[in-house]
Amino acid sequence: VKAPQFFPWILNLNFGMLSKAHQLMQSRQIDVIHAHDWLVAHVGIQLKKIYNKPLVATIHATEAGRWHGIHNETQAYVHGMEWLLNFESWRTIVCSDYMRDEIRNSFQVPYEKIDIIPNGIKRDKFMFDFPDAWDFRRRLAADYEPLIVSVGRMVPEKGFQVMIEAAPEVLRDFPNARFVIAGKGPMLEELRHRVRAMGIADRFHLPGYVSDEDLIKLLRVADVGVYPSIYEPFGIVALEGQAARIPVVVSDTGGLTGIVEHGVTGIKTHAGSPDSLAWGIKQVLYHPDWGHWMVDQAYERLINTFNWDLIADQTKQVYARVVAEAGG
Incomplete structure (x- = not known):
């Protein structure tokens, strides 16, 4: 996906995170890569491919949803990165039934690939x-x-x-x-x-x-x-x-x-x-x-329902499923 000039700092962010992640991967056992939204799609996808680890994506919102469609090059870039992250992920987590339907309709992600885990509050x-x-x-x-x-x-x-x-x-x-x-x-x-x-x-x-x-x-x-x-x-x-x-x-x-x-x-x-x-x-x-x-x-x-302990357990269940399915 070609990035407009407006986003070079995002690429720099991903390069920095990739460097730090490499250091962590040398000293720790990592089973799953988890990327939250398109901003970190590049680093998540690269770590998946370099270390042959399954990628989980969480999508909190979409560009098409925020702007009621895609209307310019900048929005098209974000939309494309969202699609790419969903395509590369083993599973996608969203926070609501509404977002599950939005991901399905926007990116043709099958329902069976999507997990709904709500946000919580302290x-x-x-x-x-x-x-x-x-x-x-x-x-x-x-x-x-x-x-x-x-x-x-x-x-x-x-x-x-x-x-x-x-x-x-x-x-x-x-x-x-x-x-x-x-x-x-x-x-x-x-x-x-x-x-x-x-x-x-x-x-x-x-x-x-x-x-x-x-x-x-x-x-x-x-x-x-x-x-x-x-x-x-x-x-x-x-x-x-x-x-x-x-x-x-x-x-x-x-x-x-x-x-x-x-x-x-x-x-x-x-x-x-x-x-x-x-x-x-x-x-x-x-x-x-x-x-x-x-x-x-x-x-x-x-x-x-909106309890962080319960939400953490649900997330761990997604990780366990992904590791088992990926043969880890």
Whole structure:
């Protein structure tokens, strides 16, 4: 695959990793090469061929999915490298049913070659004494004001523009509601301009970058966590909301579809629809007891499904299968 000039640093990265991997292979017994996404496809494939070891690929997202198709040479290069990594892999791991279907449709990878292993979350980082929680919250909203929070990169696929368009409908029923959208990215100034143009800037706070510590605190004090993605291979931000024990409202797309069971572990809404998103937010605000019940159901599922110990065991099972099939 011919790389455009935009990517020489990726090749340098792969050369550096290849050199380090050679050193490790001289002193350790390595049974499987595992490459995460196209950025390390070159080094993964070369190690496979040099040492005759099976290659496992994990694909977290695809270029076609991010951009709703392939539209230029740069995207075509990334797409080609994704195809090559899948072609060279013994097995491919994805994080959701949605991503399995995307890999199958984009690269013609047979279903039987794909393993679905979800991402996980460390629940304990959300479990800490927070005696100044009300003081922290009062920096963002008065005690009587519902606090609606979303976090993520400020890019179109995260759907924050949909959340802003949904806000007037929420404010019609809950005029004291406050919205916080935390994160940085190329759309940040555009989103700030949009809330000013809509006359609702006094109801919104878009702080940009937020430290990890404050981000967790922000989730802990929220009344609703909203994740309105247009494209979302998995949706770990929704797990973070659930780990912070707040009810979540998500768009019914991508990996979020599998994370949230509608009406049980959260509320699903139609992706890209401000009216649907506003409805979901209002459902949680109108029915706080239901919201608390969904929080308990979601937390139980975090323990039983999105648990790193379980995920590690599932990954080890893939490795064992690959080694056995490869004759190692």
